Amino acid sequence: MSQSKKRKVDLECRIFNEAWTVKYLFTNINKKAICLVCQETIAVFKEYNLNRHFTTKHPKYASHSLKELQTVAENLAKNLNKQQNIFTKQSNIEKSTTKASYVVAHKIAKFCKPFSEAEFVKQCMVQVSEICCPEKKHIFENVSLSRRTIVRRIENISGNLLHQLRTKIADFTYCSLALDESCDITDTSQLLIFIRGINKKCEISEDLLSVHPMKDTTTGEDFFLAVEECLVKVSLTWNKIVSVTTDGCPSLTGKNVGLLKRIRDKVKELQTEHDILFFAALFIKKCYAEKF
Ligand SMILES: [Zn+2]
Structure with missing residues (x-):
């Protein structure tokens, strides 16, 4: 198609002429010409196309005068409006x-x-x-x-919460972790990881990052692997973490094999910009009480 011909078609196709509603019983909805009689859509606003549809598909209206067509168009438009509502x-x-x-x-x-x-x-x-x-x-x-729907909905909610947490953590300039290990009612050891971070706007927020069930053993190495897995899950890197607080349990704080020792080794290995500070404080109990 030549350039000039293409431009001509483009110009013709752009505007819906209001007179076509009475003339061909078409209306304009969402930039599409819709036939009021059969609701067929014509994407191109071209008088020839509308006329062809009107004369071939609805010949019974061809003999109507413009005044009669106007009444027909008004009634059909009302019905269409009702349907859309x-x-x-x-x-x-x-x-x-x-x-x-x-x-x-x-x-x-x-x-x-x-x-x-x-x-x-x-x-x-x-x-x-x-x-x-x-x-x-x-x-x-x-x-x-149904049970299946509920499972799907809970998975969606969980995925959405994780996405929100990831977005929030990606904005953190620095953050700190608080860890606590305790047993649930089935006597399974659970590692709770809380995160508290600050973003560029100096907004501080705190969240429960993960509840990690500890199967088999609960050594410092197990805890370290659990924390590392959790960091990978939320795309958090060690260089953003400035402090780690624990409740003082030996597996967490042990000098030789405890979690803190493993974290210290990891930070050294990665040669991060700063060291991680370690605290054994009571505020973890406060976090726990607030979340549950
Ligand atoms: Zn039609």
Whole structure:
């Protein structure tokens, strides 16, 4: 196609002429010409294309006068508008049922409930809606709370939280870690890692970085590997860490094989700009109390 011809087509295609609504029963929605009669879309705003569609597909309107066509166009436009409102309403309902499903999944995870309890929650919701707002019962029935959905939702929430944490940590100029080892109700040793960091805007934030279950042994080396794994997971490098605080347990603070010794060796090996300070303080107990 020659350059001038191409430019001519481009110019012709740009603007929807309002007169086409009455003349060919077309309307302009989201920069697309939509036939009011059959809702077919014509992407190119070209009078020839609209005319061809009108005369070949809707010949019964060809004999109508412009005045008659105007009435037809107004009625069809009203119907189309109604349909679109229904679609918008439908999509809003879908959004709210998905959100509700996430809210329940979040509660299930937060309160350590079995995933299958969401199905029981749904039964309750549907029966309550039957009594309080029967006209909206179908919305509650559409909230997806099956066990599989809850698993998927919790995985998504967890992935999102990890992403937020990574973004926050990437902004840290410096940070410090606080470590605590304690046993859960099943007598499994858990290493809790908290992080406190500061960014370029001098904003300080503190988060629970990880709860790492320690299987088999709980030596200083095991703790070190757990911390290192956690740092890799959130893309945090040793040179950003300025201090490590522990609760004074021998596996953590041992001079020869403890975690702190391993960290000291690692920092030396990497030749970071600064040394890491070590504290055995009580504030870790405070962190623990605040988070749980
Ligand atoms: Zn049509």
